[in-house]
Amino acid sequence: MMRKVLVIGLDGVTFDLLAPWIEMGRLPTLARLIEEGVSGTLESTSPPISSAAWASFATGKNPGKHGVVDFVHPEENGYRITIVSSKKRGSKALWNLISEAGGQVGVVGVPVTYPPEEVNGFMISGFLTPSSKSDYTYPPSLRQELDEKLGGFQLLPSEKYRSTASTDKFIEDMIADIEKRTEAVVYLMGKPWDLFSCVFWSPDMMQHEVWRLLDKSHPRYDPVAAQAYGEQIIGFYERLDDCVRRILARVDEDVTVVVMSDHGFGPTHNFFLVNTWLEKMGLLRLKRGPLTLVKYLIFKAGFTPLNAFRIAKALRLGFLRRWFRFQRGGGLMKRLFLSFADVDWSQTKAFAVGSFGQIYINLAGRRPQGMVRPEEYEGLREEIIEKALEIRDPHSGEPIVERAYRREELYTGRYLERMPDIILVPQRYEYMAFGHADFGSHRLVEPIFGLSGHHRPQGVIILWGEKVKQGETIEGARIIDLAPTILYLMGVPIPVDMDGQLLTEALRPEFVSQNPPLFSDVGSDRESGRDVYSPQEEEEVRERLKGFGYVA
Numbered sequence: 001m002m003r004k005v006l007v008i009g010l011d012g013v014t015f016d017l018l019a020p021w022i023e024m025g026r027l028p029t030l031a032r033l034i035e036e037g038v039s040g041t042l043e044s045t046s047p048p049i050s051s052a053a054w055a056s057f058a059t060g061k062n063p064g065k066h067g068v069v070d071f072v073h074p075e076e077n078g079y080r081i082t083i084v085s086s087k088k089r090g091s092k093a094l095w096n097l098i099s100e101a102g103g104q105v106g107v108v109g110v111p112v113t114y115p116p117e118e119v120n121g122f123m124i125s126g127f128l129t130p131s132s133k134s135d136y137t138y139p140p141s142l143r144q145e146l147d148e149k150l151g152g153f154q155l156l157p158s159e160k161y162r163s164t165a166s167t168d169k170f171i172e173d174m175i176a177d178i179e180k181r182t183e184a185v186v187y188l189m190g191k192p193w194d195l196f197s198c199v200f201w202s203p204d205m206m207q208h209e210v211w212r213l214l215d216k217s218h219p220r221y222d223p224v225a226a227q228a229y230g231e232q233i234i235g236f237y238e239r240l241d242d243c244v245r246r247i248l249a250r251v252d253e254d255v256t257v258v259v260m261s262d263h264g265f266g267p268t269h270n271f272f273l274v275n276t277w278l279e280k281m282g283l284l285r286l287k288r289g290p291l292t293l294v295k296y297l298i299f300k301a302g303f304t305p306l307n308a309f310r311i312a313k314a315l316r317l318g319f320l321r322r323w324f325r326f327q328r329g330g331g332l333m334k335r336l337f338l339s340f341a342d343v344d345w346s347q348t349k350a351f352a353v354g355s356f357g358q359i360y361i362n363l364a365g366r367r368p369q370g371m372v373r374p375e376e377y378e379g380l381r382e383e384i385i386e387k388a389l390e391i392r393d394p395h396s397g398e399p400i401v402e403r404a405y406r407r408e409e410l411y412t413g414r415y416l417e418r419m420p421d422i423i424l425v426p427q428r429y430e431y432m433a434f435g436h437a438d439f440g441s442h443r444l445v446e447p448i449f450g451l452s453g454h455h456r457p458q459g460v461i462i463l464w465g466e467k468v469k470q471g472e473t474i475e476g477a478r479i480i481d482l483a484p485t486i487l488y489l490m491g492v493p494i495p496v497d498m499d500g501q502l503l504t505e506a507l508r509p510e511f512v513s514q515n516p517p518l519f520s521d522v523g524s525d526r527e528s529g530r531d532v533y534s535p536q537e538e539e540e541v542r543e544r545l546k547g548f549g550y551v552a
């Protein structure tokens with residue numbers, strides 16, 4: 001018999017928001033877990049992107065070892081932007097290891113688990129599942145069971161009212177989503193499991209959207225809307241707290257409960273146009289053809305996707321806005337605006353893909369038109385880092401880039417080559433890199449719109465149960481520490497190639513002394529597979545990522 005663990009993931013929640021509400025007595029379940037358990041901040045991956053962070057949660061490894069650093073990656077041997085799937089993860093996850101050890105697992109809605117994996121138990125895939133028509137459950141028959149018992153499983157909250165004036169309807173949709181998810185989780189907990197892991201995605205979506213209404217110092221703070229919707233927003237978190245209560249009501253007292261987030265959250269004020277900067281620096285070159293030249297001149301004159309989108313929004317041309325959303329990165333937009341299709345790769349030294357300033361060097365031998373010779377590589381990285389640290393915000397005059405890392409400073413492992421060559425950390429994380437394919441604006445900095453909040457490195461961890469200390473705080477816990485700690489709690493051997501450490505300081509000394517950890521010399525690597533999306537599925541997923549500003 002394995003000892004049981006329940007993981008409740010609340011994507012993106014942060015004590016910066018929760019602590020005052022807990023203090024006010026408005027989140028009684030979380031308050032109780034904190035009081036009776038061990039809590040603290042949880043350091044995410046770098047950059048703190050959900051896909052990388054959840055993969056690190058599941059594997060106990062840094063992104064260099066599991067190979068997932070963002071939702072999108074440039075093709076390793078080309079320039080196409082590909083979307084990650086569970087196949088890309090080059091390491092076994094908790095659910096694989098526990099299944100192999102004979103335990104039963106239930107996995108519900110963990111991001112980047114599509115296609116669902118064959119496990120001893122069941123799995124419902126999370127964010128990046130193309131649509132409700134996809135085969136998103138293992139076993140496949142579970143989908144029909146959910147249709148029959150629950151009237152279907154809601155993969156994602158409705159995005160209908162996202163970035164519209166109907167904030168109240170948007171919040172109602174978020175509440176409806178956590179209700180539906182809780183109903184499904186409570187039903188599925190009736191099946192046998194040793195590890196049950198579920199994720200609520202809505203808090204992340206909520207915070208991207210409404211941060212400006214919670215933060216008086218945000219440039220897009222709107223006192224009237226903040227007044228109108230403030231209570232409703234807290235109401236969402238109260239409901240989330242109640243969902244946690246209802247899930248906990250289903251567990252026996254010997255179960256260890258982990259409530260966690262994959263990263264924190266904070267305000268975002270501006271976009272930083274990384275590819276526009278690289279082009280200005282002459283590190284990224286456009287083709288010489290007449291069509292690209294025309295597009296370039298139009299771009300320089302300010303006819304850019306961001307401006308067009310903004311104009312459509314200001315004029316309340318809803319249909320035009322939807323059309324832009326639909327077209328961004330797609331057919332006609334590519335013909336109207338500058339895109340990666342206009343890049344002269346044979347003359348380009350560096351390009352950016354990602355919302356956190358990830359820069360890739362166009363190295364000879366690595367990519368087909370790679371033009372940076374290996375002997376130039378170090379010098380070029382040095383030059384880019386130096387210049388990036390000098391970039392100033394044209395409005396405030398302050399540096400935009402707070403720190404810049406070479407990839408080997410952040411990552412180790414066999415997928416190091418897949419990682420971005422340089423990672424720029426934006427000032428206080430208040431700039432969101434607009435680096436996902438293409439050129440959003442001819443300016444280096446544009447005020448944020450649509451979103452108003454974005455990720456921060458410090459997430460949340462709460463451990464609770466009879467094996468956990470009571471009323472203590474923990475410092476320095478990292479998301480990679482969870483997988484080994486969960487295996488330890490369950491009595492499953494810990495693969496020695498995991499990077500995380502056991503959080504034994506959170507556990508009762510009697511438990512730790514009676515249960516020496518078991519380690520396994522067999523590593524937990526597995527092959528990182530090809531992408532699995534059909535062109536149509538890829539389009540659907542891309543659409544969804546655009547809503548988060550992850551893809552231009």
Ligand SMILES: [Zn+2]
Pocket residue numbers: 011012049050051204262263
């Ligand atoms: Zn997240």
